Amino acid sequence: MRSVNLRHSVRAIVLDDDDRVLLCRLAIPGSDGVVVVWVAPGGGVEPGETRLAALRRELHEEIGPVAFDGEPARVWCQEVVGPGYAPGYDGVVNDYFLVRTRSFAPRGAMTDQELAAEHISAWRWWSLPEIVGYHGPDLFSPRDLATPLAALITHGVPTVPVALGP
Incomplete structure (x- = not known):
């Protein structure tokens, strides 16, 4: 039996003073056209x-540089196994970290x-009501982003990281 080769990644739930979350728009080309997914910023953990x-x-x-309020x-x-999540891997493991900061115009070094x-x-920057009320063609990752985001905003940091679906 072959072991599953997963890419380890980190993502930031960047929340501003108004509890808006910063998401990036990925336009991913595929055999059926372009799929647009709004995701938290982040990426792979290097060796x-x-x-x-x-x-x-x-x-x-x-x-860009983010001033963290604490660690x-x-x-x-989140663990997602399947093609297309991380080229060269069988899937991805995402660890999400809460980053509280003031609102800013994103512009990184890339x-x-x-x-x-x-x-x-x-x-x-998306507010929770905007995410809940969104009915357009774009997707969110995780698909039900509104549920864990609402819990995080309402109840704060969980004692144990919450396991997410795809």
């Missing part, structure tokens, strides 16, 4: 890198060409 070091690096690259807490975890190579086409 020898801690999760928090990877989180800081990924945020610097994608959205980010791990709030969610060039527009580097962002496009990662399929990142836009950034947007």
Whole structure:
């Protein structure tokens, strides 16, 4: 039996003072056209890198330096096995960390060409009611982002990271 080769990644639930979450728009080309997914910023953990070091690096690259209010807490975890989640891997394990900060205009160290190579086409601050009320063609990751986000905003950091679906 072959073991599953999963890519380990970190993602930041970046919440501003108004409890809006910063999400990036991924426009992912596929055989059926382009799929648009709004995801938390982040990416892969490199060999020898801690999760928090990877989180800081990924945020610097994608959205710019973020002033953390304290050490980010791990709030969610997600394992997704299937093709297309991480090239060269059987799937991905995402660890989500809460990052509280003031609202800002995202602009990381990556060039527009580097962002496009990662399929990142836009950034947007979303309120919980906007996510709940969204009925357009774009997807969120996780698909039911509103439920764990509402719990996080209402109840704060969980004692144990919440397991998420795809």
